[in-house]
Amino acid sequence: MFENVGHVLYHVLIILFPILFYYQFLNKGALGLTEKVNYRFLFIMLIMVICTMSLPIEVTDGSYYDQKLIPVILSFLYGGLLTGIVVVVSMLYYLYIIGDSNIMVMVINYFIVSAILMIFRNRYSNLSLKKKISIISFLFLMITSTRAIRLFYLNEENQIFLNVLVSIITWISLVTAIMIIENLNMQMQLQHELQRSEKLKVVSELAASVAHEVRNPMTSTRGFLQLMSQDTNLNNTQKKYIDISIEELDRAQSIIQDYLSLAKPNKQGTDRINLSVEVEFVIQLMSTYTAIHNTTIRHQIEPNLYIKANRDEMKQVLINLIKNAIEAVKKGGVIDVNVSTDGSSVIVEIIDDGVGMTQKQIDRLGTPFYSTKDKGTGIGLTISFQIIELLQGKIEVQSEVGKGTTFTIKLPADTSVSN
Numbered sequence: 001m002f003e004n005v006g007h008v009l010y011h012v013l014i015i016l017f018p019i020l021f022y023y024q025f026l027n028k029g030a031l032g033l034t035e036k037v038n039y040r041f042l043f044i045m046l047i048m049v050i051c052t053m054s055l056p057i058e059v060t061d062g063s064y065y066d067q068k069l070i071p072v073i074l075s076f077l078y079g080g081l082l083t084g085i086v087v088v089v090s091m092l093y094y095l096y097i098i099g100d101s102n103i104m105v106m107v108i109n110y111f112i113v114s115a116i117l118m119i120f121r122n123r124y125s126n127l128s129l130k131k132k133i134s135i136i137s138f139l140f141l142m143i144t145s146t147r148a149i150r151l152f153y154l155n156e157e158n159q160i161f162l163n164v165l166v167s168i169i170t171w172i173s174l175v176t177a178i179m180i181i182e183n184l185n186m187q188m189q190l191q192h193e194l195q196r197s198e199k200l201k202v203v204s205e206l207a208a209s210v211a212h213e214v215r216n217p218m219t220s221t222r223g224f225l226q227l228m229s230q231d232t233n234l235n236n237t238q239k240k241y242i243d244i245s246i247e248e249l250d251r252a253q254s255i256i257q258d259y260l261s262l263a264k265p266n267k268q269g270t271d272r273i274n275l276s277v278e279v280e281f282v283i284q285l286m287s288t289y290t291a292i293h294n295t296t297i298r299h300q301i302e303p304n305l306y307i308k309a310n311r312d313e314m315k316q317v318l319i320n321l322i323k324n325a326i327e328a329v330k331k332g333g334v335i336d337v338n339v340s341t342d343g344s345s346v347i348v349e350i351i352d353d354g355v356g357m358t359q360k361q362i363d364r365l366g367t368p369f370y371s372t373k374d375k376g377t378g379i380g381l382t383i384s385f386q387i388i389e390l391l392q393g394k395i396e397v398q399s400e401v402g403k404g405t406t407f408t409i410k411l412p413a414d415t416s417v418s419n
Helices: 005-026 039-054 069-079 081-097 103-124 129-153 157-229 236-263 275-285 287-292 311-328 359-364 379-390
Strands: 057-060 063-065 271-274 296-301 306-309 334-341 345-352 394-400 404-412
Touching: 005 039, 005 069, 005 157, 039 069, 039 081, 069 081, 069 103, 069 129, 069 157, 081 103, 103 129, 129 157, 157 236, 271 275, 271 311, 275 287, 275 296, 275 306, 275 311, 275 334, 275 345, 287 296, 287 311, 306 311, 306 404, 311 334, 311 345, 311 379, 311 404, 359 394, 379 394
Parallel strands: 296 334
Antiparallel strands: 057 063, 271 306, 334 345, 345 404, 394 404
16 A cells, blocks of 8 residues: 555655745746736646646556646735636536546635635735644645545545545655745845945945035035125026026035935934824825815824834825825826734825836835935935834835825834833
8 A cells, every 4th residue: 555655755846846936047036925917827737737637647547646736826825816716616517527536526625625725815925834834734624634534434434544645645745845845935035135235335325424524615616606696787587597506506416415414324223103184284284285286185093003113204105105196196186195004014005096106116226326206316315214124124015006005004013011
């Protein structure tokens, strides 16, 4: 009975090799949930499921086994809803073509598995690796148990132990595949953060060495322009030109100050602040700006949500993001600001129904010198990303052209009781 069990290990190669091939040659970024289909990943999953089904393993006389469940699970959890559905439908259709005698049982079983994965997939990406493996292992244990119960009722008790044994090998393959995907995703994210940090370092060094030298002559020029504007011999046109020059110098000074904010280290201390109150304050502060642009801010804010942060820096982040949302929407547009908590984190959502962005634009957000606005420098968002990063938080961006953008800030909640 045991002489062919070792052949199950061949399927381990069928499962792991396509994943490694995908990351080495086809992948352009970390796998994550998205509404768009990742056709490269879908192709790899289809190849994987077809190979496992085309090369089944005969563990006993007339009893065949494969690992088609693994690509189904990976498709839903890492490829998205559409990818998972396509893989399941393709797998069932292939079973129908080859004339599987248990096709109806398979349809029912995989319908149940797919429903469970659909419900679970939205929470999966936010879990730790340990919790992901624990939950997937529990799901796999349930599937193995149902198989064992089925064999018991069919009076095939002699195959129950063998079923459990090959299921353990399949579970090891599944866990290994998940760990490979998670670790490679983490490496890609770290590489992306490292590249971004290097860019920030270059900008910081440039700002520190140049900004002060540029500000000195600008300050002198502005002073002389102010003195000239007081000359009574100037006509209105000349005064207008001088005022415009002073305004442009002030704008240049503001841009330089933003660069200096990147260059100087964060020496300000952090305090326990009520983020709910700060968000409400910023919304009131931006009311005049929204009136000028004929936009509306709606908000839902849970009370008394505390974080550890510098109050002024947090206001700066909120102002930058809300200001960008106001400028992105058309007249009469709506911006939603929601503040909530999931227990361990405080979550701020800033949602607009504006012009939206492409995926390439989203990927470049927070990069110095990059802005989607004609007169923008991108420094405001760069500083915002830097502040949130220093607070051990993260900013997530979801956007679709023509439909709007959602900025989600997640910060560690401060659950300590203040005296």
